[in-house]
Amino acid sequence: MQTNFSPAQLADPDTAESNRILRTCVHCGMCTATCPTFLLLGDELDSPRGRIYLIKDMLEGGKPATEQVVRHVDRCLSCLSCMTTCPSGVNYMHLVDHARAYIDRTYERPRAERMLRRLLSFLLPHPARFRLALLGAWFARPFAGLVPGASPTAQRLRAMLRMAPASVPSPSDVERPRVHPAIGPRRGRVGILMGCAQQVLAPSINEATIRLLTRMGIEVVVTKDQGCCGALDHHMGHHDPAMRFARANIAAWSREIEGEGLDAIVINASGCGTTVKDYGFMFRGEPEAAQAAKVAGLAADISEVLTRFGYAPTREAPGLTVAYHAACSLQHGQKITAEPKALLKAAGFAVKEPAESHICCGSAGTYNLLQPEIAGRLKARKQDNIARTGAVLIASGNIGCLTQLGDGALPAVHTVELLDWMAGGPEPAAVARARAAA
């Protein structure tokens, strides 16, 4: 693609990078075939190619973002399906990240929208605040249907209340900063990202991860001063808070890397994994660049670490059929497709893949709160495809997808909880409930 940036514009490293990305696009349109929003809306401007043109015009013009650009970029899920499909290697992720930050700097959103985005940014990355908000939402949940109006704000408010879980688990003891020693001879030493929203919604995921790893002889270090990976703010275009979160994590893990050393930094929420693996790019040209690159290089999804250290079950096969839902951040963002399915099969589950497994479930970070209509259509489509597999439960590696899909007919459980169960851990509560009801 031809671009027309001035030398002054190209002096900005972010613009120079976007220019490089834009020039790799040959506008063949192959990416449109696998884009969920183009699939649903049929508008070229809601396809990757259409968005690339909009972003190019916005950046070249150097003017504030227009309402049209914002509408179509906001509808993008950042699912990165287009990157898997693109034959030219266009890095759409970095391009849209730059566009979102540019929009945040130059576009004045309507007041209600600004407040909602600020609220999400204030609550979600902070476990204590998020827990309190969920308790409040739990009380208001029965009244979700009474929120009047068809405005985007009313729709979003209803979506937020409906998504509040039926109960909020207590904080888990495993998440406090400490070293969880290996059981038996030590075979490895890893750091772990405790995450933010996940530890509030499903602390059982971190519990299962630590239990399984330590049982496999791997010491697990929960470092002090780590927090949200920054993805929630990053995807809303909030550059500075995202960098603050990432910087704190880089400092926390670097202390361990330079101290006793780490074999990996385990991440069990694939949305976070995609961001941490990108820290090297995010911090290019910053004083922490080398440390960030090291952290990014050590970051590994739990399925990669379990494969590397040789996961083996200890229980008899449970005779259950699992629908494996590939989170976009895992399959498109990190290109991890085989490991989770192989691990589930090794654990004794029959694994089915739903049709359209490359298409997003609509969760996408805060997308299901900010774009509830599109997210709801993608969710229904995904749940239908999963139901057709005949599976009795859903396994996935990302808390966003589990929350999005778990209110349907089938329980949705993190892959690591199933693997831990088959290696001596407790039966996941959602599976036990479903089996008791069957």
Ligand code: SF4
């Ligand atoms: S598939 Fe790649 S090269 Fe083709 S239009 Fe899409 S982004 Fe551009």
Ligand code: SF4
């Ligand atoms: S990231 Fe997903 S929604 Fe956005 S343009 Fe690419 S395929 Fe479409």
